[in-house]
Amino acid sequence: MAHLEPARLVELALGSTTLSEDTEALRHVSTCRPCREQLRRMARVVVLARSVDAADLPIAPLGRVWQRITRELSRTTEWTQQPPGE
Numbered sequence: 001m002a003h004l005e006p007a008r009l010v011e012l013a014l015g016s017t018t019l020s021e022d023t024e025a026l027r028h029v030s031t032c033r034p035c036r037e038q039l040r041r042m043a044r045v046v047v048l049a050r051s052v053d054a055a056d057l058p059i060a061p062l063g064r065v066w067q068r069i070t071r072e073l074s075r076t077t078e079w080t081q082q083p084p085g086e
Contacts, residue, residue, distance in 0.1 A: 013042035
């Protein structure tokens with residue numbers, strides 16, 4: 001059997017397939033080190049993603065932060081649009 005497709009490994013990591021669908025894939029994973037490692041990493045991401053709380057999510061920056069970003073981007077744009085030698 002060839003290596004499992006990444007999408008198939010994701011399905012296994014998420015647990016979104018039935019046991020009968022998993023049997024052949026899991027048999028392959030048990031004998032194929034690269035697929036086993038990739039599945040292990042994906043399963044770890046799934047566990048970590050599922051454990052995220054609302055407090056872990058990013059918050060929007062303050063208005064003054066956006067204003068500074070806008071100012072800096074405007075300066076960069078003005079500078080790149082000027083003809084050379086000006």
